[in-house]
Amino acid sequence: MPAKLTRTFRERVPHPLRFLKSLRLVGPSLPPARFAQRARGVLWFAAQLLRHPRAVGAICPSGQPLARRMAALIPETPGLVVECGAGTGVVTQAILDRGIDRRQLIVIEYSPLFCRILRGKFPDLTIIQGDAAKMTSYLPEGARVAAIVSSLPLMSLPRATRAAIISQADSTIRGTGCVIQFTYALWSTSPFRQAGYRRDARAFILRNLPPARVERFRSAE
Template sequence: MKRLDFLVEGLKDLKTVGTVTRSSRSLCRNMIKHVNFKEADLIVELGAGDGVITRFILEKMKPDAKLLVFEVNSKFCDILRSIGDERLIVAEDSAEELDHYLQQLNATKVDYVISALPFVALPKELGLDIVGKCYRFMKQGGRYVQVHYSLLSKKLYQSIFGNVDINFVPFNVPPAFVLVCEKK
């Protein structure tokens, strides 16, 4: 997707897209550096957008792993489906439905969650529900990795995981924070 097309989609629905620019390579690398791809069998991506982070994940995943991505924007879902990787499962649905999709996959645990959902723009209860489900279905030692453009939502993750490590990524427009939580 061209930058201008992404800008248009972002402006049309900033509440669900969460930004008007794509994630930089620097941000994508920072998001996935918290994943042990040698051990990851199931990775979940929330708010996959047009797949910029998705592609970085797929590049590192082992051949028998699965990547379940959630995206509500139909144009973005079409782009995600066009990636054509059999390990990629595109859920054109809200991340609230995580349990339903895990059931379809006969999966009980998630190894890692990579999220670009704009929780600041979503109702607080919805954010708590989504992050709570991720925690519930995550394996012990699994990590939840979230990008934000401020630290306003840090307490949401602390309240569920009890821990949040913060990485600042200056080489992104706008500069971003990567919050990393581990299920202990």
């Protein structure tokens, strides 16, 4: 292989060990307490995956690069941030690290087990054990929502649930907010686009297990 091509390949495709380090699953940089917390998260996640494979829709919690990229796409505009499908809270932490005010964040998670974990990790956040297909019913009346940050496995959810979530998202962002969604289906058309939403940002995150695509959508004009 020509040297330039090899270099480009190395830059784009991470070495397996560097890849695991980037997910902070191995490496000396992670303090023991954080490592134990991460390992517990992976185990809880695996247990939920075995019980509810379609609702969990992933083989492990999101990696930090994916979580950070989702959080970075939250616009500066005023309003609530609604996180849907928070799982073990990796994206929740990234949203807080991004500087979003804790009082402005509402987390909706379906699984009672994940809700218990989330309440343990973030005791001062509003964590609702509920269905994203009913998200407007959990929000204060007339609330302005700047962004929905969704880790929901839209592709593996039943068609009717998916349609209800997409329609609820539209009523939630009310023409001014946005929806940030990730998927492992790197090349397929997002259900949000199929429903007429306009995409204004996209990124591929190779340093995730498996690699993911993040997109930001706005309501159709």
